[in-house]
Amino acid sequence: MSFFPIRQVKARVTGNHQVAEATFRLVLSAKEFPAAAQPGQFIMLRTSTTEDPLLRRAFSLHDRKDDHLGILYKVVGRGTDWMARRRPGDVIDLIGPLGRGFSSAPPLRKALLVAGGMGIAPFRLLVRSLQSEGVEILLFYGARTAGDLLELEEMEAASVSLLLATEDGSRGEKGRVTELFREHFRKVEPSASFKIFACGPQAMLYEVARIALGQEIACDVSLESQMACGLGTCMGCVIATGSGYQRVCREGPVFSAQSLLLDESAVKHE
Amino acid sequence: MSFFPIRQVKARVTGNHQVAEATFRLVLSAKEFPAAAQPGQFIMLRTSTTEDPLLRRAFSLHDRKDDHLGILYKVVGRGTDWMARRRPGDVIDLIGPLGRGFSSAPPLRKALLVAGGMGIAPFRLLVRSLQSEGVEILLFYGARTAGDLLELEEMEAASVSLLLATEDGSRGEKGRVTELFREHFRKVEPSASFKIFACGPQAMLYEVARIALGQEIACDVSLESQMACGLGTCMGCVIATGSGYQRVCREGPVFSAQSLLLDESAVKHE
Amino acid sequence: MVNQPSLMPDLSVEIAGILMKNPVLTGSGTFGYGEEMSQIYDLSLLGALTVKGLSLRPQSGNRPPRICETPAGMLNSIGLQNIGIEAFVRDKLPFLRRIDTRVIANIYGHSAEEYAEVANILDSANGVDGIELNISCPNVKKGGMAFGTDRAETCRVVRHVRKATRLPLIVKLSPNVTDITEFALAAEDEGADALSLINTLLGMAIDIHEKRPRLSRGVGGLSGPAIRPVALRMVYQVSQVTRLPVIGMGGVVCAEDAVAFLLAGASAVSVGTANFVDPLCPLEIVAGIEDYMKAHGFSRVQELSGALDMGES
Amino acid sequence: MVNQPSLMPDLSVEIAGILMKNPVLTGSGTFGYGEEMSQIYDLSLLGALTVKGLSLRPQSGNRPPRICETPAGMLNSIGLQNIGIEAFVRDKLPFLRRIDTRVIANIYGHSAEEYAEVANILDSANGVDGIELNISCPNVKKGGMAFGTDRAETCRVVRHVRKATRLPLIVKLSPNVTDITEFALAAEDEGADALSLINTLLGMAIDIHEKRPRLSRGVGGLSGPAIRPVALRMVYQVSQVTRLPVIGMGGVVCAEDAVAFLLAGASAVSVGTANFVDPLCPLEIVAGIEDYMKAHGFSRVQELSGALDMGES
Numbered sequence A, B: 001m002s003f004f005p006i007r008q009v010k011a012r013v014t015g016n017h018q019v020a021e022a023t024f025r026l027v028l029s030a031k032e033f034p035a036a037a038q039p040g041q042f043i044m045l046r047t048s049t050t051e052d053p054l055l056r057r058a059f060s061l062h063d064r065k066d067d068h069l070g071i072l073y074k075v076v077g078r079g080t081d082w083m084a085r086r087r088p089g090d091v092i093d094l095i096g097p098l099g100r101g102f103s104s105a106p107p108l109r110k111a112l113l114v115a116g117g118m119g120i121a122p123f124r125l126l127v128r129s130l131q132s133e134g135v136e137i138l139l140f141y142g143a144r145t146a147g148d149l150l151e152l153e154e155m156e157a158a159s160v161s162l163l164l165a166t167e168d169g170s171r172g173e174k175g176r177v178t179e180l181f182r183e184h185f186r187k188v189e190p191s192a193s194f195k196i197f198a199c200g201p202q203a204m205l206y207e208v209a210r211i212a213l214g215q216e217i218a219c220d221v222s223l224e225s226q227m228a229c230g231l232g233t234c235m236g237c238v239i240a241t242g243s244g245y246q247r248v249c250r251e252g253p254v255f256s257a258q259s260l261l262l263d264e265s266a267v268k269h270e
Numbered sequence C, D: 001m002v003n004q005p006s007l008m009p010d011l012s013v014e015i016a017g018i019l020m021k022n023p024v025l026t027g028s029g030t031f032g033y034g035e036e037m038s039q040i041y042d043l044s045l046l047g048a049l050t051v052k053g054l055s056l057r058p059q060s061g062n063r064p065p066r067i068c069e070t071p072a073g074m075l076n077s078i079g080l081q082n083i084g085i086e087a088f089v090r091d092k093l094p095f096l097r098r099i100d101t102r103v104i105a106n107i108y109g110h111s112a113e114e115y116a117e118v119a120n121i122l123d124s125a126n127g128v129d130g131i132e133l134n135i136s137c138p139n140v141k142k143g144g145m146a147f148g149t150d151r152a153e154t155c156r157v158v159r160h161v162r163k164a165t166r167l168p169l170i171v172k173l174s175p176n177v178t179d180i181t182e183f184a185l186a187a188e189d190e191g192a193d194a195l196s197l198i199n200t201l202l203g204m205a206i207d208i209h210e211k212r213p214r215l216s217r218g219v220g221g222l223s224g225p226a227i228r229p230v231a232l233r234m235v236y237q238v239s240q241v242t243r244l245p246v247i248g249m250g251g252v253v254c255a256e257d258a259v260a261f262l263l264a265g266a267s268a269v270s271v272g273t274a275n276f277v278d279p280l281c282p283l284e285i286v287a288g289i290e291d292y293m294k295a296h297g298f299s300r301v302q303e304l305s306g307a308l309d310m311g312e313s
């Protein structure tokens, strides 16, 4: 486990555009933000200048280019609503990069990415990193409806093969992305040079992890949890693993499928 | 004591201009706001859309024209800071008109207005109302420094005679407005057709009230107080009067000098 | 009434024999004598309103400053300024009688005997539907909270008042105690018909520039959203041990909060500080509870009370 | 040191024999074992740091979800997950020894004897400057708050630990009591060297859509700005009755808050939840206290403690 320098940065908004229903892409100029940030790491964002809301909010690093960093976010409550009302020039306080990202040690030939809903957020950086290593990429991506499928052009432009599913059938297969993913292994022989990377709702991730374990393919899942500090100090964000409760913000947010306790009782009900 | 209808209104910002250091004039479009509002009445403004700050803030009615109402305010804390960041088109929730304003029953020939600092705020409406009744108006106005003297052109345009004082002597007499005011009665004979109207810090108001009582001139002072409801329900805003603690938001904010307990121990220390 | 989800959920509740059209009340001391608020909306839309604490003789209250804002809340040390029970009956009750809602008189005394005397006067005053016993006011020197933080005193006061009135008797508990369930049970044993909780938490704020407390009395009662988690916990704890209906309060500002109190075990909720922030909020809460009931298939509001799933642990 | 206003105010304080370069500490459970935060700033700038509550054996803590946000605050029910006293001494203390600040070990046990055992181990572990006795954690089933809400139990635990260690002993009081001064005096009588207060207020939050508490354990501890008025009141009350130095905490987020606690009688302050909101805030508080002292002509920070003017009433 390697730790990168953590910085508290006052970043300046350079863009904040709506990309889908209630979904925005925030671009921040943050010179002092460490360049060494890894795909799958996250930042803690102060989503007010008052005490309401009080705690920071966690967001995956969505993009990192020159002095800029990007966040892909959905408005679900007060913090994200505040974010959606930021304009270019406004300042946002953030801390990062935090946690442990995806690990893609060679020999990796083929990456199977599985995203559910906003789980697509960290994959832009991951795809970029995998491609620089010449890895072939398949993306299984599910959402409620066609309009919630994000980043499709970007992924196509990066010659990622797309396999889509929507719950209402408005695009791709009708159903859940985990079904699509499970289906895949009826046709494809797993190999030791494959690796799965998944991000999305916890129930989906645990399902993917179980499939991965069944197929004996290495698998990283990126979890979410209620966080207070994001720094590993409050012990609030833990998840059940084989070696006890571990911090999503420090030992995670990316965990290997093997390390997690996957039985139903460990799964957060949502 | 007559009560006017009270309305809770979502008003739209049409202007919010800085007029002096940390001082702004907010103009709101509020059709449903009762036209019957009186000079000296106030409104309770919600200065956030969150729970920080939680309570409403009180502001004198500064102007009222057609569908618009104006507030003259100084940025002193979180609520007024929020106000200063409002832009045209933004919505502000307010309740009013509240309390009892200035009373100028005839035969009133000459009005002596005494303002300290932001105490000038309610006098625009008062001057307009007095003038419509043909009353001669003298304004004694004091502030810390020349830049804090507001509304001078407006008052001059309304042919109000100005007597100014600043603590640093940068404009008008050097010293306090109460000294200037006291001085006045060395030259001018008080009359039963005079009335004093004062607004400003409590210590100043009590001094003016004492002078008024000494000269046997009718005198209205407009007080401030920490308020929670502004509606008369919480009993939080009271001031000591001859008939016990009375609510600044309901029996006030304008009180007659006679009704107040003016001894030092009743004065709020600031 | 058939116990199946209907299009129009039934919001009415009966508490201590008082039938209310909905479970939303207003908290004592945050609603004056009702009159003041009637300029803003039609009070008959409320389940009940609770008037400012009344004492035997008029009381002048504490020296100002009496209030200050705190994070997501406020402190008050009003000190129960009120016009006294006689003036209330004479000058305020006639107005309240004309409104089609329930009126709860919050009362306070310097001794158990005085509490009983006030209760007794109300017993014969037409127009009061219930008495709320304030044994938990932190803002008066003698009595007040002292009655509500000492089990024996709580028993004594409730016993005296119980004998003095046939009106429904609601005892309002103090949160400034180690174990609030003790006090709930004490009140139940002495014949209370319902409980209301919580009153304010004892707190303090300091003006560091003046090096003085922000309230003239030094300490005051903390209310508002800040205290909601404490209030919710206490309502839950008390509901677990008593059979009396509970009126939950403390930081209720929206329908979601109200539903949380009901789920925790309350039979109704009372809106306090939120009346200052948004006077119309009790009405929005009534509407929001109805929406919640429709969305979750509740036909009667009583079904919500205590419908909390505490999980395994 | 001459007792006259100087250009460079003296911020150092001695608490329970522990000399600190300034009166700003970090609260147990909000600062990990220090290590985590050392990536963000130089820990030697702190007066002292308090590590997460330590128990005799490693503890896995409560099932998630363990935290949720509340108005101007948060609830936690961590359940004292920690690596145990031995691993702490072996793996964490070496790092802390290298930092030029004071280290306070917050400890916790399931019985008075276990508390004493943990204290005894620390007594011989080089690098710990003081022990903070957590008898007020609301998040563990046995012990924890139970020790801190029962006077006899408080006495028993403090007595046992006092015998087991020569390290300065700070007792951390629970706010979930009727009269906190009783507990302060009990700890003083049993040989505590200092008091710290407050721990969290017991609270609850409910997810109305799931009809379930937001924390898996149902209840948790409330912290943050929301509880500041209660904390300030208790620090004031306790300071009035005890000669022991008091470490004040509960909602301190800025220098103004810190000064308020000092004026109320605290000798130092501890920053808890605010570390999550703004990690650098303890440093800003140190700087802000210095500015305040300059502006108000204080030369030594001790002069602030209790410099509150309570007025007439």
Ligand SMILES: Cc1cc2nc3c(=O)[nH]c(=O)nc-3n(C[C@H](O)[C@H](O)[C@H](O)COP(=O)(O)OP(=O)(O)OC[C@H]3O[C@@H](n4cnc5c(N)ncnc54)[C@H](O)[C@@H]3O)c2cc1C
Residues within 6 Å of the ligand: A042, A053, A057, A058, A059, A060, A061, A062, A072, A073, A074, A075, A076, A077, A078, A079, A080, A081, A118, A121, A122, A223, A224, A225, A226, A227, A253
């Ligand atoms: C490591 C990590 C990475 C994340 N990356 C992204 C991302 O790239 N894009 C994105 O849109 N969101 C992301 N999230 C989720 C994001 O943190 C929450 O959506 C956000 O905190 C909601 O804040 P709010 O104030 O708008 O909502 P609130 O008003 O706080 O809550 C609204 C709803 O969201 C839920 N919620 C609140 N906080 C969290 C949380 N920390 N995690 C999960 N659910 C929560 C609440 O339970 C509630 O149902 C991530 C979360 C974590 C832990």
Ligand SMILES: Cc1cc2nc3c(=O)[nH]c(=O)nc-3n(C[C@H](O)[C@H](O)[C@H](O)COP(=O)(O)OP(=O)(O)OC[C@H]3O[C@@H](n4cnc5c(N)ncnc54)[C@H](O)[C@@H]3O)c2cc1C
Residues within 6 Å of the ligand: B042, B053, B057, B058, B059, B060, B061, B071, B072, B073, B074, B075, B076, B077, B078, B079, B080, B081, B118, B121, B122, B223, B224, B225, B226, B227, B253
């Ligand atoms: C009837 C009435 C009419 C008023 N009219 C005006 C006006 O026309 N223009 C104007 O600029 N201001 C007016 N005020 C004062 C105005 O209400 C306060 O300046 C405002 O509430 C400060 O809010 P804040 O959140 O910015 O400051 P806070 O952060 O709340 O406090 C900053 C400072 O202001 C003080 N303060 C806070 N609230 C009040 C209050 N209600 N009264 C007095 N001091 C307070 C605090 O003690 C503190 O020192 C009026 C007050 C009253 C009661």
Ligand SMILES: Cc1cc2nc3c(=O)[nH]c(=O)nc-3n(C[C@H](O)[C@H](O)[C@H](O)COP(=O)(O)O)c2cc1C
Residues within 6 Å of the ligand: B234, B235, B236, C027, C028, C029, C030, C052, C053, C054, C076, C078, C080, C106, C134, C137, C172, C198, C199, C200, C222, C223, C224, C225, C227, C249, C250, C251, C252, C270, C271, C272, C273, C274
């Ligand atoms: C300004 C004010 C005055 C109050 N006066 C009384 C009172 O007279 N009698 C009483 O029993 N409770 C009184 N209370 C307590 C409230 O009725 C309520 O119990 C408490 O404020 C918690 O609810 P809230 O957080 O919704 O305000 C008062 C509260 C406030 C804020």
Ligand SMILES: Cc1cc2nc3c(=O)[nH]c(=O)nc-3n(C[C@H](O)[C@H](O)[C@H](O)COP(=O)(O)O)c2cc1C
Residues within 6 Å of the ligand: A234, A235, A236, D027, D028, D029, D030, D052, D053, D054, D076, D078, D080, D106, D134, D137, D172, D198, D199, D200, D222, D223, D224, D225, D227, D249, D250, D251, D252, D270, D271, D272, D273, D274
């Ligand atoms: C997440 C969290 C964990 C805590 N863990 C401990 C603990 O292990 N031991 C302890 O004595 N106090 C613990 N506390 C209490 C704090 O040290 C502090 O007393 C309390 O939070 C009030 O201060 P604050 O409002 O500044 O957070 C914890 C608080 C929080 C928020």
Ligand code: FES
Residues within 6 Å of the ligand: A226, A227, A228, A229, A230, A231, A232, A233, A234, A235, A236, A237, A238, A247, A248, A249, A250
């Ligand atoms: S969020 Fe605090 S330890 Fe992970």
Ligand code: FES
Residues within 6 Å of the ligand: B226, B227, B228, B229, B230, B231, B232, B233, B234, B235, B236, B237, B238, B247, B248, B249, B250
């Ligand atoms: S502010 Fe509530 S009575 Fe005046």
